[in-house]
Amino acid sequence: METRPTGLREQKKQATREALRTAALRLALERGPDNVRVDDIAEAAGVSPRTYNNYFSSREQAIVAAITGEREARVAAAVAERPADVGLAEAVIEAVVDQYTDPGEPGRDALLLITARPALRDEFVDAAASIEHPLGDAIAQRLGDTDRNTARVLAASVAAAVRLALGQWLQTTVASSTPSGLVLPSGSLPDLLRTMLAPLAPALDAAERQAGRTAS
Structure with missing residues (x-):
C-alpha cells in the first residue's frame, strides 16, 4: 500500500x-x-x-x-527484448536503427520544423544523450551485471555515435534545401546510423565474450 x-x-x-x-x-x-x-x-x-x-x-x-517521445526508454527496451541468441552488437545497433527510423516518427511536418530552425536542430541532436543511462542498464542486464562500468562506457559511446549520425544527417538535409528555401529530408538515416555504430561492434562483442567467460 x-x-x-x-x-x-x-x-x-x-x-x-x-x-x-x-x-x-x-x-x-x-x-x-x-x-x-x-x-x-x-x-x-x-x-x-x-x-x-x-x-x-x-x-x-x-x-x-x-x-522524440520516450525514445530513450524504447531503445533500452528493444535491446532488452532481443533474444538471448542475438549478439549484443546486433541487438544494440538494430534497436537504435529501428527506434530512430520509425516511419511514423517524428512526422513530416515536425521534421520540417526541426530542419528549418538551427536551435531545434541542435536540441534534436543533443537529445541523443538521453539514451545513455537507460541503454547502459539494458547492456548491463545482457552482460549479467558483471561490469556496470563497461556497460556505461559502451552506452555513452553509442549515444555519441548516434549524435554524430543525426548531426551529419541534418547537415545533409539542410544543404539539400530547394531554391525556394524549403528544407526536405535527405540521405539515409539508417545507413548513417549503421556507419557510425559499426566501429563500436568489436567492443560490444568483446564485452559480451568477457561476460561469458566471467559467468563460466
Whole structure:
C-alpha cells in the first residue's frame, strides 16, 4: 500500500510532461516556434510557468521532446527484448536503427520544423544523450551485471555515435534545401546510423565474450 502514492505521483508527472510537450509541438506548428513563449505552452497545458520549468529548460527542449517521445526508454527496451541468441552488437545497433527510423516518427511536418530552425536542430541532436543511462542498464542486464562500468562506457559511446549520425544527417538535409528555401529530408538515416555504430561492434562483442567467460 505504501508504494501506491509514489506510483500515482509518477503517473501524474508523466501526464504533465506529456501535456507540456504536446502543447509545445502543437503551438510551434500552428504559430512557428519563434512565436511561442514558455508561458503560452504552460497555459495551453494547464500548468504554471514554474511547473513548466520543472520539466523543460527551454521551448526547444519541449518541442523536441514531443517529437522524440520516450525514445530513450524504447531503445533500452528493444535491446532488452532481443533474444538471448542475438549478439549484443546486433541487438544494440538494430534497436537504435529501428527506434530512430520509425516511419511514423517524428512526422513530416515536425521534421520540417526541426530542419528549418538551427536551435531545434541542435536540441534534436543533443537529445541523443538521453539514451545513455537507460541503454547502459539494458547492456548491463545482457552482460549479467558483471561490469556496470563497461556497460556505461559502451552506452555513452553509442549515444555519441548516434549524435554524430543525426548531426551529419541534418547537415545533409539542410544543404539539400530547394531554391525556394524549403528544407526536405535527405540521405539515409539508417545507413548513417549503421556507419557510425559499426566501429563500436568489436567492443560490444568483446564485452559480451568477457561476460561469458566471467559467468563460466
